[in-house]
Amino acid sequence: MPEAPAPTQGSASRMSGSWLARPWAAFATGFLAVWPAMLAGSWLQQVIQLSPRSLPASFLYVALPEEIVKFLLALILFRLLRSPAALVGLGFGISETIFLVSHSNWPIRLLSSVPLHTGTTALAGIGISLLFSTKGNKPESSIKLVRRIMLTLSLLAGSISLHWLYNLSVQNNSPLYWVLAWLAPLLWLSLSGAIALDSKTGQVTQPAP
Numbered sequence: 001m002p003e004a005p006a007p008t009q010g011s012a013s014r015m016s017g018s019w020l021a022r023p024w025a026a027f028a029t030g031f032l033a034v035w036p037a038m039l040a041g042s043w044l045q046q047v048i049q050l051s052p053r054s055l056p057a058s059f060l061y062v063a064l065p066e067e068i069v070k071f072l073l074a075l076i077l078f079r080l081l082r083s084p085a086a087l088v089g090l091g092f093g094i095s096e097t098i099f100l101v102s103h104s105n106w107p108i109r110l111l112s113s114v115p116l117h118t119g120t121t122a123l124a125g126i127g128i129s130l131l132f133s134t135k136g137n138k139p140e141s142s143i144k145l146v147r148r149i150m151l152t153l154s155l156l157a158g159s160i161s162l163h164w165l166y167n168l169s170v171q172n173n174s175p176l177y178w179v180l181a182w183l184a185p186l187l188w189l190s191l192s193g194a195i196a197l198d199s200k201t202g203q204v205t206q207p208a209p
Contacts, residue, residue, distance in 0.1 A: 026083035029073050030091025030121070034099060037092075040065035053171055063164040066092070070121045071128075071156055078128050085125025086118050086188070093117030112181040116166050119184025120159035126191055127152030159184070 041061045050057040070092055074085035093114035097106055131152045162184050169177035 022077075022081045022083040023087050025081055026074070026077050026085070026087035027091040029077060029083075030070065030088035030093075030117075031095040033069050033073055033088070033092050034095045037066040037069040040069060055168065058167045058171065059160075059164045062167055063160050066117075067120060067124070067156065067160045067163055070117070071124045071159075074121055074125050075128050078125070079132065084122075085128060086122035088125075089118040089121025090114065092121070112166075112177060115185050116163065116181040119182075119186070119188050120163050122188040123162075123184055123191070124152070124156045124159045126188065126195070127155035130195075158187075 044060050044065060045057075048060060050060065052061075070085075070088055074083075074088045077083040077088065078085065093116065094110075096117070097109045097113055100106075100109065127148075131148050162180055166177050166180040169175075169180060
């Protein structure tokens with residue numbers, strides 16, 4: 001059997017450049033995503049007028065638009081570049097901290113808001129990666145596809161809920177927001193590890209054809 005041709009220097013350079021571009025593209029996209037999220041929140045405030053400090057307002061004006069914008073951008077980037085969703089959230093959190101520095105204590109936001117956004121986006125990103133994962137060349141049944149979609153939407157709903165509870169804790173000056181801020185990345189790491197272990201175990205225990 002003839003050997004495959006070795007990659008040329010030009011192709012290797014393009015592959016390396018593409019690999020390096022993925023994290024930067026995700027971070028930059030998340031950094032810029034603050035503006036469409038803010039515009040979406042402002043539009044919702046005009047359409048649905050609520051008390052700014054009410055429970056529904058914290059959900060509709062902040063948690064919902066921000067998480068959906070990050071999710072959609074992470075979905076597009078994963079589909080195009082296989083970029084990690086966590087970096088979209090990281091860029092968003094840092095950008096939000098920079099532009100809200102005059103309204104709050106930036107060291108506290110840096111240690112709470114940034115891990116929250118990183119974790120919630122990465123948590124929803126697990127669903128994105130599972131949604132587009134394929135096993136072999138066999139066509140997938142519609143039932144399995146629906147399950148993947150439902151799992152992805154469930155993870156997105158969980159991310160929105162964590163963000164909402166975090167906002168409520170911040171509004172009420174409750175120290176619980178520290179727990180919620182770091183709960184999202186911890187859940188992401190735990191689920192990612194469990195999925196990786198399950199996938200590895202499945203490959204090992206799968207009987208040979």
